[in-house]
Amino acid sequence: MRLILLGPPGAGKGTQAKLLTGRLGIPQVSTGDILRQAVAHGTELGREAKSFMDRGALVPDEVVIGIIEERLRKPDCAPGYILDGFPRTLPQAEALARALTSLHASMDRVLSVEVPEEDLVKRLTGRRVCRGCGNMYHVDTSPPRKAGRCDTCGDSLYQRDDDKEETIRHRLRVYKEQTQPLVAYYERLGLLERIDGRGTVEEISQRVHRALG
Numbered sequence: 001m002r003l004i005l006l007g008p009p010g011a012g013k014g015t016q017a018k019l020l021t022g023r024l025g026i027p028q029v030s031t032g033d034i035l036r037q038a039v040a041h042g043t044e045l046g047r048e049a050k051s052f053m054d055r056g057a058l059v060p061d062e063v064v065i066g067i068i069e070e071r072l073r074k075p076d077c078a079p080g081y082i083l084d085g086f087p088r089t090l091p092q093a094e095a096l097a098r099a100l101t102s103l104h105a106s107m108d109r110v111l112s113v114e115v116p117e118e119d120l121v122k123r124l125t126g127r128r129v130c131r132g133c134g135n136m137y138h139v140d141t142s143p144p145r146k147a148g149r150c151d152t153c154g155d156s157l158y159q160r161d162d163d164k165e166e167t168i169r170h171r172l173r174v175y176k177e178q179t180q181p182l183v184a185y186y187e188r189l190g191l192l193e194r195i196d197g198r199g200t201v202e203e204i205s206q207r208v209h210r211a212l213g
């Protein structure tokens with residue numbers, strides 16, 4: 001199955017993608033994770049991306065399109081994948097359609113996860129991520145057993161540079177202007193399912209499961 005998780009920052013795309021990966025046995029392809037890894041390793045891509053990411057702006061289309069074209073050709077993507085955070089602009093969606101055609105493939109479903117803005121801000125300001133295994137926590141709703149340490153691997157937790165309130169508000173504006181139009185784009189293609197993203201992680205996971213039949 002080939003699937004896109006669409007939704008604003010903090011909607012829970014990453015959380016649900018990880019659950020789906022376990023359930024469907026297909027990889028999560030997150031452009032945000034790929035870019036953050038490049039930043040952490042100090043590669044040329046990372047140095048280019050960092051200034052955009054730190055201020056909550058989108059990395060230029062040609063850069064992320066190149067990343068995705070390469071990633072989707074890897075053997076683990078052959079049975080399908082969950083796109084998390086891509087596409088985010090109309091040119092990215094069109095490039096994805098061309099890439100799929102060249103691979104003789106098509107998109108199966110696009111899930112738009114919808115959450116009110118104030119909930120998004122609360123989720124993102126409280127998010128903490130494990131440096132070791134990438135597990136996600138929230139200081140109020142899903143805190144680790146030992147403060148600042150991952151329950152799974154024991155490594156330290158950190159706050160993403162773009163999870164400061166001012167940057168979050170900017171990311172939400174960028175989402176409305178550049179990414180939200182994709183909801184109508186995929187609706188016209190008959191691929192879109194809207195998911196109510198309010199409630200617990202488990203409740204949303206059940207809605208996702210139902211939407212996928």
Ligand code: AP5
Pocket residue numbers: 007008009010011012013014015016031032033035052053054056057058059060061064084085086087088092123124126127128136137138141142162171197198199200201204
């Ligand atoms: P990216 O990493 O893709 O970030 P994002 O889209 O802003 O999404 P987030 O990861 O912030 O949120 P999410 O929806 O995955 O929520 P999560 O599950 O983590 O992109 C970062 C940057 O990279 C961009 O700003 C841009 O610069 C660049 N970039 C990436 N892709 C790009 C592209 N295609 N084009 C151009 N630039 C690109 O959950 C959030 C928090 O909420 C967590 O703490 C979680 O525990 C908690 N939570 C989750 N579900 C629930 C729930 N149901 N109830 C309560 N809390 C919950």
